[in-house]
Amino acid sequence: MNDKDKFYGVIGRLLTIDLSSQTVNIESIKHDYLKKYLGGAGYACRYLIEHIEENTPPLSEENILVIMTGPLCGTSAPSSGRFVICSKSPYTKLWAESNCGGYFGPELKKAGFDGIIIRGKSENHCYITIKGNKVEIIKDDKVWGKDIQETSERLKEKINEPQSKVLCIGQGGENLVKFANICADGRFAGRTGMGAVLGSKNLKGIIVKGKDYKPNIKNPKTFKDTTKSMMKEVLNTESAKIMRNYGTSAGVMGAYAKGDLPIKYWSKGTWENIMEISGDKYKEDLLVKNYACYRCPIGCGRIININNENYKANEIAGPEYETIAGFGSMILNDNLESIAIANDLCNRYGLDTISTSSSIALLFKLYNEGRINKEDVDGLDLNWGNDKAMLELIKKTAHREGIGDVIAEGSNAIGKEFNISHEEIATINTLEVPYHDMRACYGMALTYLFSPRGACHTTADAYKALYKANEIDFSSIDVKKTDVHSNSKELVSSTSNLQDYRAIYSSLVSCVFFNPIPKQMKNLINALFGYKFNLNDIKILGERIFTLKRLFNLKMGWDPDEEHIPEILLKPKSEGTARRKTPDYKKLRNYYYKFRDWDIKTGGPTSRKLKLLGLEGIKY
Numbered sequence: 026m027n028d029k030d031k032f033y034g035v036i037g038r039l040l041t042i043d044l045s046s047q048t049v050n051i052e053s054i055k056h057d058y059l060k061k062y063l064g065g066a067g068y069a070c071r072y073l074i075e076h077i078e079e080n081t082p083p084l085s086e087e088n089i090l091v092i093m094t095g096p097l098c099g100t101s102a103p104s105s106g107r108f109v110i111c112s113k114s115p116y117t118k119l120w121a122e123s124n125c126g127g128y129f130g131p132e133l134k135k136a137g138f139d140g141i142i143i144r145g146k147s148e149n150h151c152y153i154t155i156k157g158n159k160v161e162i163i164k165d166d167k168v169w170g171k172d173i174q175e176t177s178e179r180l181k182e183k184i185n186e187p188q189s190k191v192l193c194i195g196q197g198g199e200n201l202v203k204f205a206n207i208c209a210d211g212r213f214a215g216r217t218g219m220g221a222v223l224g225s226k227n228l229k230g231i232i233v234k235g236k237d238y239k240p241n242i243k244n245p246k247t248f249k250d251t252t253k254s255m256m257k258e259v260l261n262t263e264s265a266k267i268m269r270n271y272g273t274s275a276g277v278m279g280a281y282a283k284g285d286l287p288i289k290y291w292s293k294g295t296w297e298n299i300m301e302i303s304g305d306k307y308k309e310d311l312l313v314k315n316y317a318c319y320r321c322p323i324g325c326g327r328i329i330n331i332n333n334e335n336y337k338a339n340e341i342a343g344p345e346y347e348t349i350a351g352f353g354s355m356i357l358n359d360n361l362e363s364i365a366i367a368n369d370l371c372n373r374y375g376l377d378t379i380s381t382s383s384s385i386a387l388l389f390k391l392y393n394e395g396r397i398n399k400e401d402v403d404g405l406d407l408n409w410g411n412d413k414a415m416l417e418l419i420k421k422t423a424h425r426e427g428i429g430d431v432i433a434e435g436s437n438a439i440g441k442e443f444n445i446s447h448e449e450i451a452t453i454n455t456l457e458v459p460y461h462d463m464r465a466c467y468g469m470a471l472t473y474l475f476s477p478r479g480a481c482h483t484t485a486d487a488y489k490a491l492y493k494a495n496e497i498d499f500s501s502i503d504v505k506k507t508d509v510h511s512n513s514k515e516l517v518s519s520t521s522n523l524q525d526y527r528a529i530y531s532s533l534v535s536c537v538f539f540n541p542i543p544k545q546m547k548n549l550i551n552a553l554f555g556y557k558f559n560l561n562d563i564k565i566l567g568e569r570i571f572t573l574k575r576l577f578n579l580k581m582g583w584d585p586d587e588e589h590i591p592e593i594l595l596k597p598k599s600e601g602t603a604r605r606k607t608p609d610y611k612k613l614r615n616y617y618y619k620f621r622d623w624d625i626k627t628g629g630p631t632s633r634k635l636k637l638l639g640l641e642g643i644k645y
């Protein structure tokens with residue numbers, strides 16, 4: 026084979042499955058897409074922008090779901106076993122991208138596939154088995170109605186391969202809850218309703234057992250040396266040590282100290298019971314052991330036991346920061362065990378914990394303000410902190426029972442049901458805002474406003490990266506540590522550059538908790554593919570991937586006039602570290618358009634920018 030036709034980083038094969046016609050095919054990875062978008066989410070977006078239209082209903086057989094690994098997956102690179110699930114979101118009707126850890130991605134690659142493209146809709150409830158090259162669609166009515174744990178067990182029994190890896194949905198996805206997620210080995214692809222897309226196709230899950238496929242590496246020695254030095258560098262950082270010791274629960278007190286943690290549905294800056302949900306309390310009362318995704322030296326996952334008079338559970342996955350905030354401080358619930366049970370319920374049903382908790386917290390707020398009553402919420406008492414009622418609402422959501430049918434459509438639907446102004450609802454571009462307060466770091470206003478999938482904190486973790494105290498140095502890609510309360514051009518350029526850099530992570534597909542300096546990432550990419558990129562090339566590559574997702578949204582009919590932040594997220598708090606602070610987001614937004622060379626009227630890049638990024642000619 027001619028070297029220019031040889032693949033590096035990828036196997037070169039995509040599995041395409043049409044559930045309507047029950048056919049399976051293999052198509053080749055496109056070299057030019059790989060070069061321009063790296064793989065992962067960038068590759069998926071380039072594929073989907075050609076195949077999905079503005080009028081494609083997300084929960085129809087016309088929608089397409091792409092599961093993609095990245096070019097680092099299956100190599101020795103640390104924290105590289107993640108994969109993405111992309112489609113048109115049934116929740117936002119925009120770009121859907123859900124990033125997931127665990128071991129499914131590497132197993133798929135070992136089976137000889139870089140990704141799976143799923144089209145159509147099966148007539149019957151079914152699952153897919155992949156055993157090396159043998160791929161089958163299996164009809165199975167009995168698997169429907171089962172939760173994620175039961176489904177994983179059933180599928181593993183069926184394939185009879187103990188080392189196989191399962192990806193599946195719970196009742197949330199089956200019942201088309203708009204923010205249903207997909208589980209793979211206890212890790213979740215959340216936020217954008219990918220579980221509902223799978224459910225709409227009558228597809229309960231996929232089980233894969235790999236063979237011995239491995240991606241080629243152009244310069245194996247340099248690649249190995251780079252991964253070694255990255256590993257050493259990252260493991261010596263304080264943040265990696267904290268993540269290892271506490272997982273993301275360390276973020277509770279860190280966020281509280283900055284005024285970043287939402288309290289009482291975004292209205293308060295302090296809470297006297299905060300220590301009850303702290304990382305220390307979590308470690309002391311619940312933690313059994315850590316767990317790690319494929320080739321991850323950090324291991325931020327938590328396995329916990331719960332044992333008190335009200336709640337008991339053995340060796341279940343522990344809640345992450347976002348879940349603790351959502352089911353804890355957002356509704357003034359200081360019962361950490363109940364938060365862990367809420368997490369477990371969401372994990373079993375396959376519900377995104379941010380959207381579930383934020384929608385439930387909105388009901389708590391309305392109830393406590395006397396704007397809804399018991400009759401509106403199936404007789405439940407939603408006084409602040411009522412953990413039992415919170416758990417009931419999760420169950421109702423998964424099964425769409427009573428008020429759960431409204432919650433399953435998300436916060437904006439709750440607003441509509443009870444005639445609440447959108448200014449009081451903490452969503453941006455439909456999606457519930459994750460639990461990092463933009464009044465603590467103004468960069469988060471831009472992150473949420475311009476995230477391609479609706480309000481998302483992982484698109485640019487400005488809430489960490491822009492702080493002067495942050496130990497990771499992104500200055501080489503022009504992400505400067507800055508005054509997080511300034512409405513400055515520097516804050517805009519740094520946030521925007523961080524979005525571009527994280528877009529590279531979305532294509533690689535790498536974990537945002539693993540942060541070597543950008544030069545190391547560049548060296549790794551060069552060693553893998555044999556490129557000669559400098560850091561400016563890396564910046565352009567990231568900007569191209571980020572901008573491509575913007576084009577996807579414009580194609581879906583995105584109107585830039587809808588870029589709006591509701592008042593509830595802007596109203597200055599009267600206490601806490603971020604008191605009296607609020608971003609001037611309209612000013613920041615104007616700077617942002619100028620910095621990106623986008624047209625504020627159309628919302629799209631200028632033709633000059635499209636040309637610079639090599640995106641001219643893409644129809645959107």
Ligand code: SF4
Nearest residue numbers: 126318321325536538
């Ligand atoms: S840091 Fe945590 S989420 Fe990231 S790859 Fe490691 S275990 Fe998975």
